[in-house]
Structures are given as C-alpha cells and as structure tokens.
Amino acid sequence: VIRVPAEDLMRLGTALFTALGAAEDKARFIAETIVEANLTGHDSHGVIYYLTYAERVKEGYIDPRAEPMVERETPTTAVINGCWGFGQLTAMKAMEVAVEKAERSHIAAVTAYRCNHVGRVGYYTAWAARRGFIAMMFLNVGHPIVTVYGGRGRVLGTNPLSIAIPTGGDPFLLDYATSIVAHGKVKQALLEGERIPRGWIRDREGRETDDPAALEAGGWLLPFGGHKGYCLQLVNELLGAALTGSRSGLDPEEGPPSTNGVFAIAVKPEFFIHPKVFEERCRMILDGVRRCEAEAGMRIMIPGEPEWETRRRRLREGIPIPEALRRSLIALAEELGVDEGLMEALMGKPKRGLSVGMDEES
Amino acid sequence: VIRVPAEDLMRLGTALFTALGAAEDKARFIAETIVEANLTGHDSHGVIYYLTYAERVKEGYIDPRAEPMVERETPTTAVINGCWGFGQLTAMKAMEVAVEKAERSHIAAVTAYRCNHVGRVGYYTAWAARRGFIAMMFLNVGHPIVTVYGGRGRVLGTNPLSIAIPTGGDPFLLDYATSIVAHGKVKQALLEGERIPRGWIRDREGRETDDPAALEAGGWLLPFGGHKGYCLQLVNELLGAALTGSRSGLDPEEGPPSTNGVFAIAVKPEFFIHPKVFEERCRMILDGVRRCEAEAGMRIMIPGEPEWETRRRRLREGIPIPEALRRSLIALAEELGVDEGLMEALMGKPKRGLSVGMDEES
Numbered sequence: 001v002i003r004v005p006a007e008d009l010m011r012l013g014t015a016l017f018t019a020l021g022a023a024e025d026k027a028r029f030i031a032e033t034i035v036e037a038n039l040t041g042h043d044s045h046g047v048i049y050y051l052t053y054a055e056r057v058k059e060g061y062i063d064p065r066a067e068p069m070v071e072r073e074t075p076t077t078a079v080i081n082g083c084w085g086f087g088q089l090t091a092m093k094a095m096e097v098a099v100e101k102a103e104r105s106h107i108a109a110v111t112a113y114r115c116n117h118v119g120r121v122g123y124y125t126a127w128a129a130r131r132g133f134i135a136m137m138f139l140n141v142g143h144p145i146v147t148v149y150g151g152r153g154r155v156l157g158t159n160p161l162s163i164a165i166p167t168g169g170d171p172f173l174l175d176y177a178t179s180i181v182a183h184g185k186v187k188q189a190l191l192e193g194e195r196i197p198r199g200w201i202r203d204r205e206g207r208e209t210d211d212p213a214a215l216e217a218g219g220w221l222l223p224f225g226g227h228k229g230y231c232l233q234l235v236n237e238l239l240g241a242a243l244t245g246s247r248s249g250l251d252p253e254e255g256p257p258s259t260n261g262v263f264a265i266a267v268k269p270e271f272f273i274h275p276k277v278f279e280e281r282c283r284m285i286l287d288g289v290r291r292c293e294a295e296a297g298m299r300i301m302i303p304g305e306p307e308w309e310t311r312r313r314r315l316r317e318g319i320p321i322p323e324a325l326r327r328s329l330i331a332l333a334e335e336l337g338v339d340e341g342l343m344e345a346l347m348g349k350p351k352r353g354l355s356v357g358m359d360e361e362s
Numbered sequence: 363v364i365r366v367p368a369e370d371l372m373r374l375g376t377a378l379f380t381a382l383g384a385a386e387d388k389a390r391f392i393a394e395t396i397v398e399a400n401l402t403g404h405d406s407h408g409v410i411y412y413l414t415y416a417e418r419v420k421e422g423y424i425d426p427r428a429e430p431m432v433e434r435e436t437p438t439t440a441v442i443n444g445c446w447g448f449g450q451l452t453a454m455k456a457m458e459v460a461v462e463k464a465e466r467s468h469i470a471a472v473t474a475y476r477c478n479h480v481g482r483v484g485y486y487t488a489w490a491a492r493r494g495f496i497a498m499m500f501l502n503v504g505h506p507i508v509t510v511y512g513g514r515g516r517v518l519g520t521n522p523l524s525i526a527i528p529t530g531g532d533p534f535l536l537d538y539a540t541s542i543v544a545h546g547k548v549k550q551a552l553l554e555g556e557r558i559p560r561g562w563i564r565d566r567e568g569r570e571t572d573d574p575a576a577l578e579a580g581g582w583l584l585p586f587g588g589h590k591g592y593c594l595q596l597v598n599e600l601l602g603a604a605l606t607g608s609r610s611g612l613d614p615e616e617g618p619p620s621t622n623g624v625f626a627i628a629v630k631p632e633f634f635i636h637p638k639v640f641e642e643r644c645r646m647i648l649d650g651v652r653r654c655e656a657e658a659g660m661r662i663m664i665p666g667e668p669e670w671e672t673r674r675r676r677l678r679e680g681i682p683i684p685e686a687l688r689r690s691l692i693a694l695a696e697e698l699g700v701d702e703g704l705m706e707a708l709m710g711k712p713k714r715g716l717s718v719g720m721d722e723e724s
Contacts, residue, residue: 265627
C-alpha cells in the first residue's frame with residue numbers, strides 16, 4: 001500500500017479519461033467525483049473505477065463524448081437523457097438542474113435515464129446541501145445482485161439512497177446501498193483477501209458464508225434492515241426504474257453492465273424557515289445526539305461525519321492504494337499513453353512528503 | 363375478543379369525538395382514519411386511540427374545535443399551523459394541499475407544526491397514491507422513546523416514514539416507525555400480557571429484555587436496521603422538527619405529550635412518464651418480485667399487501683376488540699353520554715352475522 005496525494009490521482013484520472021475520449025473539463029470532473037469517494041473513505045467507489053470505466057468505454061457501453069441533455073422541463077421538473085455518457089455527468093446534471101429549479105420554485109424533481117454507473121451518490125447530494133438545499137436521490141441499479149426480504153436469488157440492484165441536509169458546515173449525509181453493504185465492499189474484501197461478516201451475502205445455494213468470492217460465483221447480497229430496508233429497496237426500484245424509464249433489475253440485462261435510474265429532489269428550506277435558523281436547529285439536534293451516552297465500545301457518529309473526518313485526514317496523508325490496484329493503474333496509464341510524469345506518485349516517487357510503505361488503515 | 367364491524371366503530375368514534383367537541387364531519391374523519399388503522403391490521407394505532415385522544419382533549423392538549431390553517435403558501439409550498447387540533451386533520455390537510463399543488467406544479471412540499479399525534483401515517487400517503495400521486499411523509503415525534511445507533515437512553519421519537527406509490531390498484535405502501543417497532547406494538551404486547559422479541563427494546567439499565575413493561579419503566583426502543591435505519595431516524599428529526607419548527611425529541615417536553623412535525627411531498631408522475639405506463643411498470647416490477655423464490659418458511663410480500671389483505675378480511679369479518687379495550691370503550695362512551703344504540707356491537711349484540719367469541723388472530 002502506498003499513499004498518493006488526491007491531487008495526483010485527479011490529474012491521473014483527468015489524463016486517463018481524456019485519453020479515452022472525454023473533453024478535459026468533463027474528464028477532470030469525473031476524476032474528481034471518483035477521488036472524492038476515496039477521500040471520504042469509500043474506496044469501493046474510488047479510483048478502482050478508473051479501470052472499470054476504461055473497460056466500459058472500450059466495450060462501447062460508455063460514450064466518452066456524450067453529454068446529458070435536458071429533454072423536457074417545467075419550472076419544477078426535468079427529464080434528463082444521459083445519452084449513455086459517463087453516469088457522473090448525468091447525475092450531476094440532474095442535481096444541478098434540480099437545484100436551479102428549486103432556487104426559484106422552492107422544490108424541484110428531476111429524473112434521468114440512459115445513465116451509466118454514477119458512482120458515489122453522496123457526491124451530488126452533499127454538493128447540493130453545501131449550497132443550502134435539502135437533496136434526495138433515489139436510484140435503482142439495472143444489475144441484479146441483491147435478493148429481496150425473505151427471497152432467494154438475485155432480484156434487484158443495490159439501489160442506493162442518499163439524503164443530504166445543510167447544517168452550515170459539513171452537511172448531514174445519508175448515503176448508502178439498500179443492500180446490507182455496497183457491492184463494491186464485497187469486491188474489495190475479495191481483492192484484499194479478506195473474509196466478510198456472515199450475514200452480508202448468501203452463496204449460490206442460499207447458504208450463509210463469509211467468503212467474498214461466493215458473491216461473484218452466483219451468490220447474492222441481502223437487503224439491509226429486514227422488511228423495513230426491503231421497502232426502501234423497492235421504493236428505489238419503482239422511482240429509479242419505473243418513473244424514469246430506466247432498466248429494472250428484473251429486465252433482461254441488455255446494454256451496459258451497470259445502469260442507474262436517477263430520481264432527484266431538491267428543496268430550498270427558505271420558504272419554510274429562515275435558512276440560518278434551520279441550519280442552527282439541525283446543528284443543535286445533531287449536537288444533542290452526539291452528546292448522548294454511548295454503549296460500551298461504541299461512539300455516536302453523525303451520518304456524514306466519518307466521511308468528513310476521513311476526508312480531512314486523507315487530504316493530509318494521501319489516499320492508500322493497494323499494490324494490485326497500483327499496478328493495474330500503471331498498466332492502464334501505459335496502455336493509454338499517459339504522460340509518465342502523471343504516474344510518478346504511483347511509481348513510488350512520492351511528492352510533498354507523503355510516506356510510501358505500509359499503511360495503518362490497511 | 364369480540365369482532366365489531368368497522369362501520370360500528372366509526373359511528374361510535376364519530377359520536378365520541380362529537381361529544382368531545384369536534385364538528386361532526388371532522389369527528390367522522392378522525393374516527394375513519396383510526397378505524398382504518400384497525401382495518402389494515404395496525405391495532406396499535408386503532409380505536410385504542412379513542413381513549414388516548416379523549417384524555418388529551420380533557421387535559422387540554424388537543425383542541426377539539428381547532429382547524430388547521432394554511433399560514434403561507436406558494437404554488438409549490440405551504441406551511442400549515444395545526445393550531446393544536448386533532449393531528450389527523452393537520453396531516454390530512456398537509457397531504458391534501460401537497461396534492462392540490464402537485465396537480466398543477468408537478469411537485470409540492472408542505473410542512474405542518476403545532477400538530478398533535480397524527481396516527482397511522484400511511485393513511486395520508488395511501489390516500490394520495492390512490493389519486494395517482496407519489497407521496498412521502500417524514501415525521502418526527504416530540505416524545506423521546508428511541509435511542510440512537512450505538513447509544514443509551516431515550517433520545518428521539520419513533521419518527522415514522524411513509525412513502526406510497528400508485529400502482530393502479532392498491533398502492534405500494536412503505537409505512538413504518540424508524541424504531542425496530544412502533545411504540546404502540548410494545549404497549550399492545552403489554553396490554554395482551556405477551557413477551558416481546560429480545561432486541562426490540564432495552565430496559566432502563568440498557569439490558570436486553572423481552573418484557574414489554576420495561577419500556578414504560580424507563581427503557582427505550584432501538585432504531586431499525588443498524589446505522590442505516592438510524593440515518594433515517596435522524597432525517598425525520600431534521601425534516602420533521604427543524605424544517606417545520608416543531609418540537610424535537612431533544613427539546614424539553616412541554617405541551618402535548620405526543621407532537622408530530624410533518625414534512626410532506628407529493629409528486630405527480632405524469633410529467634415524467636404516462637401515468638398508466640408508470641403504474642403498469644410498477645406492477646410489472648412488483649409482480650416480478652412477488653414471483654421470486656422464497657426462503658424456506660417465508661413468503662414474499664409487497665409493502666402494503668399485508669395491510670390490504672387484512673383490510674379485505676376485516677371488512678368482512680369485523681375488527682377484533684380485546685376484552686380490556688372493549689370495557690374501556692364502553693366506559694368512555696357512557697361517560698360522554700353516547701347513545702346506547704351506538705354501543706350495541708360492543709355490548710355483545712353483534713349485527714350483520716358477525717361472530718362473537720374467540721378470534722383466530724388473537
């Protein structure tokens with residue numbers, strides 16, 4: 001494991017996506033959303049996706065030049081066609097348009113379809129919350145890997161949900177898959193040769209297992225929170241797939257291997273309450289929660305807090321890149337003819353005083 | 363346990379609330395929402411509340427004559443002051459106004475404050491979904507009884523969430539407390555002398571227990587679904603209390619014993635997709651989920667399905683009323699001077715061929 005400065009990974013990603021055909025400003029933005037996933041501690045959604053997206057561009061699933069377009073709109077709504085470009089551009093466009101409209105109409109809703117994998121959903125909702133908006137995103141994933149409550153077999157996608165709420169500083173941030181864990185967390189355990197907690201997945205025969213390889217071998221993830229989490233998994237399927245016209249986990253899996261249907265809502269608090277009062281009141285409530293007594297061995301955390309803490313640390317210390325990933329990134333950069341200077345940090349020539357070596361987090 | 367026709371319980375409720383001071387049409391509506399909770403199987407939110415609300419009227423917490431008023435509004439938003447009347451009137455007004463506005467603006471959001479206990483939240487969202495709207499309600503409860511993830515002690519209310527989605531017939535309905543179970547389910551177990559599953563509550567010392575009495579004796583409920591359910595518990599606190607200006611579970615408990623802060627969103631699907639296509643697609647997805655293979659001993663249920671099944675059965679067979687509740691209802695009716703004819707069904711003179719005796723559900 002080496003530690004690489006976020007900025008170096010962003011420059012590398014920008015070069016990679018540009019080499020793959022994206023315009024430079026888009027390439028930079030896509031890289032930024034991905035590195036932000038690493039910064040906030042979600043390595044499962046981080047630069048490992050440089051590799052995945054490069055594959056999908058080469059296979060023709062992601063059109064690197066496509067830009068999302070607003071197909072139709074009203075002062076409170078819009079439908080966005082992602083045109084099978086990078087999902088990040090589509091999701092960002094959906095949230096931007098929702099925020100612009102909510103700025104004038106107090107609330108707005110936007111759907112997006114023909115959308116590739118959007119990455120970490122919290123990026124878009126947190127972006128809106130930092131601008132003072134309550135933001136919600138309901139997504140389905142058109143790639144079944146999760147069963148339903150009481151069910152067997154792969155039925156629906158990991159159908160992530162994110163809700164961000166402004167609090168003045170770092171936003172409150174709910175951002176999760178409606179499966180017990182994100183698909184990527186199992187992939188990551190596999191990559192790192194680790195076992196997973198029993199109860200995350202079932203193997204292809206429906207048995208409990210702690211072997212992450214059992215998922216790719218025909219197993220499935222479980223929804224979180226029993227029947228209550230399952231309800232949300234379905235809400236995201238109905239809003240993400242049915243309302244937007246995107247592929248359901250139950251449809252034949254034609255086209256891109258991972259599609260997202262996106263339903264975004266933005267609300268401007270100002271009509272309801274003075275925004276400063278709202279943020280203060282949110283902070284007061286969250287402070288009260290933070291101060292409450294913890295069970296032995298537990299710490300009360302506010303949703304988003306682990307992310308913002310990790311972000312501050314990793315901005316200082318760099319982002320840990322496991323050896324296998326490091327080598328794959330170098331191979332991809334070489335294949336795409338990316339300038340060697342951009343690979344320096346990965347090649348074991350650290351800059352800005354970052355240490356190379358074993359990482360306390362690994 | 364006797365079985366009483368829903369209509370008889372509604373007439374009784376109408377008479378009770380009228381005797382308590384409500385206008386007859388309001389009294390009838392309040393009774394209907396309450397009996398609807400029984401019909402859909404949620405006895406914890408059913409006619410047991412005739413007793414609770416009568417107490418609260420007598421204690422001055424519920425103003426039986428107050429009507430909710432729209433304090434300010436735009437084409438997409440409204441703030442409703444419940445004026446401390448029956449919470450049912452306020453919640454219904456919030457959803458009605460949201461639907462009216464969404465009819466013209468595609469989406470609308472409404473907050474409500476000074477709102478007493480609203481009862482079963484799914485009543486309002488299902489009402490909107492039956493009219494073709496996607497409806498969401500985020501509520502907090504200004505009465506702490508639930509701890510937070512990893513916490514000890516009572517911190518927040520049961521903060522219910524409901525999302526209803528039209529499917530042509532009976533709507534898809536997510537409707538639950540963000541605690542593992544509703545407060546009322548524990549009260550009901552206590553009333554019926556039953557143990558509760560370990561893991562629902564902790565006693566006042568923070569120990570696991572299956573004794574429902576431990577909750578009222580200083581114990582607390584747990585949030586559902588680990589840290590993921592906890593995130594929703596907080597979302598409902600921030601939207602239900604901070605955005606609406608209602609009492610938080612963390613505030614001093616002054617005023618009514620149970621207040622709700624209400625945030626309602628209604629979305630008209632038509633702009634995004636033809637409503638018939640949307641409903642068909644929702645049914646197709648839900649049918650696919652229903653058909654998937656079940657684990658041994660499990661049945662795949664669609665959210666709302668248990669409610670609608672129970673409703674059809676209870677409309678035929680009547681609503682089971684435990685003996686203690688029956689006696690309390692008779693005492694209340696006598697105290698309020700309600701016409702004896704309205705009590706007949708409770709007095710063991712069943713009409714319309716309903717059986718009196720042991721109930722298979724009890």
